[in-house]
Amino acid sequence: MSKAFTKESDGDDDEDIGALPPLPTGGKNYITPQGFARLKNELLALIDNERPRIVETVHWAASNGDRSENGDYLYGKKRLREIDRRIRFLTKRLEIAEVVDPSIHAGSEQIYFGATVSYADDEGVERRITIMGIDEADSAQAQVSWIAPVSRALLKARVGDEVALATPAGVRMLEVLEVSYPEPSK
Structure with a gap:
């Protein structure tokens, strides 16, 4: 089969590179109020600042034409996947977090x-x-x-x-x- 028809993994699994250990089965995700705030701030920064900035860069790079040799486009798409993966991870972890003071x-x-x-x-x-x-x-x-x-x-x-x-x-x-x-x- 031609390499053109193979799908490369885009790393779209739910684990981050250098991911944190999984929670114990049936365990709780205990976190301090300060840790919860830090994760929430990271999530909001990704959603409100970094992702829109990268989307704008990818849009600009795509409008330049040939995408196969466009470094800004290729890097931007890769970075968007990383950001989206981190957003999913943080969202899931914050949803199950049990804040303990x-x-x-x-x-x-x-x-x-x-x-x-x-x-x-x-x-x-x-x-x-x-x-x-x-x-x-x-x-x-x-x-x-x-x-x-x-x-x-x-x-x-x-x-x-x-x-x-x-x-x-x-x-x-x-x-x-x-x-x-x-x-x-x-």
């Missing part, structure tokens, strides 16, 4: 979603993480998704508790040193 647990010593936790492992190495939603966790900022193994091990524990964390190298014991939450906004 971690400040409701301010003052608590028990670990819930949104907690910032200091813990020491069985080798005495101390770490500090914040348990966040899947769509907002950033490991560079020591933010860990609530479905990560370390988060699952720590959830519901209290200051002073030791919890077991299963790792590929074996079971590690973690001791909870400190738990904090953001202060409620006034």
Whole structure:
């Protein structure tokens, strides 16, 4: 068959390049109010600003004639597919998001979603993480998704508790040193 009649994938599946992990089956998409606002702002920026700008560029490039060798047209169409895919992804994630304000647990010593936790492992190495939603966790900022193994091990524990964390190298014991939450906004 001629290559002219084969359909190349336009990447129109619902996953982004470098996509976030899927939600656990039957799980909720917990997210902080700040994370929800950030995703919503990204969605609105794509819909209101970036997509119309790219559509205008593609329209201009198409009016120039031969589309097969028109870089602006080809790149613009590709970028539109990427934007549309991201819009679909964000829309779906925001529809199923369950906004949880971690400040409701301010003052608590028990670990819930949104907690910032200091813990020491069985080798005495101390770490500090914040348990966040899947769509907002950033490991560079020591933010860990609530479905990560370390988060699952720590959830519901209290200051002073030791919890077991299963790792590929074996079971590690973690001791909870400190738990904090953001202060409620006034």
